[in-house]
Amino acid sequence: xxxxxxxxxxxxxxxxxxxxxxxxxxxxxxxxxxxxxxxxxxxxxxxxxxxxxxxxxxxxxxxxxxxxxxxxxxxxxxxxxxxxxxxxxxxxxxxxxxxxxxxxxxxxxxxxxxxxxxxxxxxxxxxxxxxxxxxxxxxxxxxxxxxxxxxxxxxxxxxxxxxxxxxxxxxxxxxxxxxxxxxxxxxxxxxxxxxxxxxxxxxxxxxxxxxxxxxxxxxxxxxxxxxxxxxxxxxxxxxxxxxxxxxxxxxxxxxxxxxxxxxxxxxxxxxxxxxxxxxxxxxxxxxxxxxxxxxxxxxxxxxxxxxxxxxxxxxxxxxxxxxxxxxxxxxxxxxxxxxxxxxxxxxxxxxxxxxxxxxxxxxxxxxxxxxxxxxxxxxxxxxxxxxxxxxxxxxxxxxxxxxxxxxxxxxxxxxxxxxxxxxxxxxxxxxxxxxxxxxxxxxxxxxxxxxxxxxxxxxxxxxxxxxxxxxxxxxxxxxxxxxxxx
Amino acid sequence: xxxxxxxxxxxxxxxxxxxxxxxxxxxxxxxxxxxxxxxxxxxxxxxxxxxxxxxxxxxxxxxxxxxxxxxxxxxxxxxxxxxxxxxxxxxxxxxxxxxxxxxxxxxxxxxxxxxxxxxxxxxxxxxxxxxxxxxxxxxxxxxxxxxxxxxxxxxxxxxxxxxxxxxxxxxxxxxxxxxxxxxxxxxxxxxxxxxxxxxxxxxxxxxxxxxxxxxxxxxxxxxxxxxxxxxxxxxxxxxxxxxxxxxxxxxxxxxxxxxxxxxxxxxxxxxxxxxxxxxxxxxxxxxxxxxxxxxxxxxxxxxxxxxxxxxxxxxxxxxxxxxxxxxxxxxxxxxxxxxxxxxxxxxxxxxxxxxxxxxxxxxxxxxxxxxxxxxxxxxxxxxxxxxxxxxxxxxxxxxxxxxxxxxxxxxxxxxxxxxxxxxxxxxxxxxxxxxxxxxxxxxxxxxxxxxxxxxxxxxxxxxxxxxxxxxxxxxx
Numbered sequence: 001x002x003x004x005x006x007x008x009x010x011x012x013x014x015x016x017x018x019x020x021x022x023x024x025x026x027x028x029x030x031x032x033x034x035x036x037x038x039x040x041x042x043x044x045x046x047x048x049x050x051x052x053x054x055x056x057x058x059x060x061x062x063x064x065x066x067x068x069x070x071x072x073x074x075x076x077x078x079x080x081x082x083x084x085x086x087x088x089x090x091x092x093x094x095x096x097x098x099x100x101x102x103x104x105x106x107x108x109x110x111x112x113x114x115x116x117x118x119x120x121x122x123x124x125x126x127x128x129x130x131x132x133x134x135x136x137x138x139x140x141x142x143x144x145x146x147x148x149x150x151x152x153x154x155x156x157x158x159x160x161x162x163x164x165x166x167x168x169x170x171x172x173x174x175x176x177x178x179x180x181x182x183x184x185x186x187x188x189x190x191x192x193x194x195x196x197x198x199x200x201x202x203x204x205x206x207x208x209x210x211x212x213x214x215x216x217x218x219x220x221x222x223x224x225x226x227x228x229x230x231x232x233x234x235x236x237x238x239x240x241x242x243x244x245x246x247x248x249x250x251x252x253x254x255x256x257x258x259x260x261x262x263x264x265x266x267x268x269x270x271x272x273x274x275x276x277x278x279x280x281x282x283x284x285x286x287x288x289x290x291x292x293x294x295x296x297x298x299x300x301x302x303x304x305x306x307x308x309x310x311x312x313x314x315x316x317x318x319x320x321x322x323x324x325x326x327x328x329x330x331x332x333x334x335x336x337x338x339x340x341x342x343x344x345x346x347x348x349x350x351x352x353x354x355x356x357x358x359x360x361x362x363x364x365x366x367x368x369x370x371x372x373x374x375x376x377x378x379x380x381x382x383x384x385x386x387x388x389x390x391x392x393x394x395x396x397x398x399x400x401x402x403x404x405x406x407x408x409x410x411x412x413x414x415x416x417x418x419x420x421x422x423x424x425x426x427x428x429x430x431x432x433x434x435x436x437x438x439x440x441x442x443x444x445x446x447x448x449x450x451x452x453x454x455x456x457x458x459x460x461x462x463x464x465x466x467x468x469x470x471x472x473x474x475x476x477x478x479x480x481x482x483x484x485x486x
Numbered sequence: 487x488x489x490x491x492x493x494x495x496x497x498x499x500x501x502x503x504x505x506x507x508x509x510x511x512x513x514x515x516x517x518x519x520x521x522x523x524x525x526x527x528x529x530x531x532x533x534x535x536x537x538x539x540x541x542x543x544x545x546x547x548x549x550x551x552x553x554x555x556x557x558x559x560x561x562x563x564x565x566x567x568x569x570x571x572x573x574x575x576x577x578x579x580x581x582x583x584x585x586x587x588x589x590x591x592x593x594x595x596x597x598x599x600x601x602x603x604x605x606x607x608x609x610x611x612x613x614x615x616x617x618x619x620x621x622x623x624x625x626x627x628x629x630x631x632x633x634x635x636x637x638x639x640x641x642x643x644x645x646x647x648x649x650x651x652x653x654x655x656x657x658x659x660x661x662x663x664x665x666x667x668x669x670x671x672x673x674x675x676x677x678x679x680x681x682x683x684x685x686x687x688x689x690x691x692x693x694x695x696x697x698x699x700x701x702x703x704x705x706x707x708x709x710x711x712x713x714x715x716x717x718x719x720x721x722x723x724x725x726x727x728x729x730x731x732x733x734x735x736x737x738x739x740x741x742x743x744x745x746x747x748x749x750x751x752x753x754x755x756x757x758x759x760x761x762x763x764x765x766x767x768x769x770x771x772x773x774x775x776x777x778x779x780x781x782x783x784x785x786x787x788x789x790x791x792x793x794x795x796x797x798x799x800x801x802x803x804x805x806x807x808x809x810x811x812x813x814x815x816x817x818x819x820x821x822x823x824x825x826x827x828x829x830x831x832x833x834x835x836x837x838x839x840x841x842x843x844x845x846x847x848x849x850x851x852x853x854x855x856x857x858x859x860x861x862x863x864x865x866x867x868x869x870x871x872x873x874x875x876x877x878x879x880x881x882x883x884x885x886x887x888x889x890x891x892x893x894x895x896x897x898x899x900x901x902x903x904x905x906x907x908x909x910x911x912x913x914x915x916x917x918x919x920x921x922x923x924x925x926x927x928x929x930x931x932x933x934x935x936x937x938x939x940x941x942x943x944x945x946x947x948x949x950x951x952x953x954x955x956x957x958x959x960x961x962x
Contacts, residue, residue: 083531101530103525205532236534239534316758322574327570367756368756
């Protein structure tokens with residue numbers, strides 16, 4: 001087996017036993033990227049020199065016993081909306097194509113403190129707006145299972161990199177499913193932690209009350225390891241929570257006996273691909289056989305989930321993206337006649353169509369004569385949705401569903417700007433609207449050989465329960481062992 | 487027709503906290519352009535606002551000192567608009583749940599007391615500053631002020647004259663200074679006001695259409711702008727025109743205002759909740775702690791001066807209008823037994839000299855103790871009142887101890903009887919005409935002779951002694 005095929009826990013053992021050095025591992029990963037990335041196009045920026053330099057430094061500290069995290073020496077990469085000091089952070093946009101932050105995101109600092117080796121920055125939908133990674137200004141990332149298909153999005157680069165062995169693990173960001181949907185499309189594990197459990201400092205904001213950074217990994221064990229490292233309160237993010245967290249690896253146990261699992265009827269009745277429905281039903285059977293108590297129930301508010309998500313998140317995004325005005329950083333138009341012209345041209349030239357659409361809609365729903373009709377109503381509905389889900393969580397430990405109603409589709413299939421495209425988000429957005437944690441694990445393949453994801457949703461700050469259930473499922477079903485051939 | 491003017495104010499005060507409202511940059515005024523900044527206060531991607539707890543405390547202090555209700559639950563909102571001095575393209579402010587509501591400040595105009603209502607006080611951040619004309623190819627931006635904490639204090643339309651507005655502002659300013667919420671330096675822009683003015687027929691209960699005026703950076707400008715705007719509205723109505731809801735810009739050099747934008751052109755700020763800052767919960771205990779720590783406020787201080795020191799109400803009012811001045815006064819009084827004289831010197835020569843020399847109380851180069859010392863020198867008869875005026879000027883020049891000045895310049899009163907007798911005899915000899923007049927019954931001539939003696943000694947002779955000696959010599 002090649003090094004790039006191994007997991008964090010496997011590689012960490014090899015490093016500790018000195019069977020492989022951090023530098024060897026990093027070098028081999030960079031070679032893998034050189035071989036594969038021309039086909040997959042995960043990376044916007046590969047930081048070869050910096051990675052090798054850090055590898056030597058980490059090895060030195062490791063030898064002195066100064067670093068002993070399971071992440072020490074493990075090469076990884078992050079979505080390009082996570083700020084990295086001295087390394088361009090583009091958000092997949094022409095607007096920030098030359099932006100180099102003078103600071104590291106808190107998650108980056110934490111991973112560095114654990115001895116992580118950053119290989120580079122990963123492709124994404126522009127400003128995390130999209131579900132195919134096609135709206136990136138730079139390139140189209142391909143699905144490692146078939147280069148004619150999209151990897152999903154917006155963290156398409158992050159999911160594809162892990163699936164293709166171009167990073168041992170990665171970080172993505174999830175505003176409405178942007179970690180889970182691409183992870184499901186690429187057949188890997190992805191988690192959106194509870195809102196507030198991972199610091200957003202240094203994450204370029206898309207929709208502030210939804211955004212959350214999370215890990216994408218090859219299995220549930222790795223997910224727990226990365227989550228341990230990045231979770232925690234941060235004085236730089238006042239929405240980060242002080243609840244503290246357990247050692248998530250303690251929950252890597254085979255035990256779902258008596259765990260109460262709810263299955264929303266609305267998910268079952270949705271327009272699911274037949275193969276996905278089959279895989280989902282089979283997953284329920286597996287969980288039942290493992291001792292979980294599965295039960296269908298109804299959340300009659302599901303039809304409002306998508307409109308609420310789009311109104312509120314577009315509103316927030318329209319405000320968050322105001323700062324890209326060509327004055328201090330980012331793209332500035334060459335020729336302009338006055339201030340307004342500078343704004344219009346800079347923004348007009350450097351934002352792509354999806355970003356413009358969301359800014360327009362977001363601005364509209366916040367305007368004084370539309371506010372009550374859209375934004376205010378959506379906030380009220382958001383509250384009701386939260387109540388309904390929290391109520392359901394009084395009864396169930398976990399709610400499950402398919403991660404996406406479809407598997408990876410072809411390039412261009414989702415470019416007709418129609419509401420249909422947004423409906424695929426129905427399964428993932430509740431976690432962002434309400435803030436609870438959710439993770440996806442592979443649960444089978446469709447007839448064309450594309451991965452299907454199973455989503456576990458849990459109570460606020462109860463990632464442990466998700467990890468336990470997902471781990472038990474994974475160990476029994478072993479779908480995570482499927483690998484694409486590139 | 488007789489008209490009544492209706493005035494409401496929106497006052498912005500920069501808070502005197504050490505650091506900015508959402509980052510740890512210094513809140514000091516000035517500095518080289520763009521040196522008091524960090525990625526946060528220039529709005530770089532990925533940065534988040536962290537609310538400075540002292541800002542909340544200062545705002546609560548302002549609210550308590552102006553008799554407001556303090557909200558137990560308050561939150562922040564975004565006010566969205568594009569301008570180069572606003573780095574995130576939204577200002578973090580408070581929209582529907584401000585930290586303080588429903589207060590008032592008492593004012594006294596021509597002996598009549600009234601309350602001016604305060605609708606709300608909210609926290610917000612200041613913007614940077616555009617610098618024009620320093621560079622040929624365009625304007626530059628200085629973000630040092632970006633993120634400086636402000637409170638906006640919004641009054642109810644309770645004022646009925648420019649004078650009432652002026653007194654309200656004076657009172658507000660001294661309250662903010664006494665509570666150390668703001669230094670209120672208008673020349674540095676740490677206190678600014680927008681003015682809402684309307685007019686209505688006297689006795690009417692229906693307010694007229696109001697206009698808002700911006701760009702007012704001195705009390706004088708505010709008064710002038712109110713008067714000019716009220717007159718403009720009256721003239722407009724009298725000539726059959728109408729007043730429109732609009733924002734006007736006051737040009738203080740020309741003494742006129744111009745339409746900045748009409749209601750139709752008003753910006754839509756698209757206020758909505760700031761998700762990056764969780765709502766702030768303020769508990770009763772914290773409010774009580776702050777209430778206990780509030781210093782004596784101007785009104786209470788004024789009443790105490792009148793009772794404790796027995797100084798006139800007018801004097802007490804003026805001295806308590808400035809925190810620094812009242813501190814100077816109290817310090818001087820604590821070192822003196824003649825409080826009345828201290829107050830008189832402050833009300834008279836001290837304020838006059840400050841005005842003449844264009845100085846602030848903060849700039850006085852000597853300690854209050856020296857004023858007390860000078861009063862003591864007069865009371866002991868070491869110097870005369872006339873000489874004291876000279877000594878006082880010299881104290882402003884050099885900041886020196888009055889005793890030292892008197893010594894160095896030889897300004898002590900001449901009380902040596904021998905020296906004065908000789909002088910008196912010389913004056914009698916040199917002014918036979920006046921001596922004749924006196925002896926002929928013109929008692930006024932004595933004053934002239936005393937004056938001559940004082941002139942001769944450059945005011946240093948003890949006038950009483952000179953008087954006594956003259957009488958003695960003349961009656962011989």
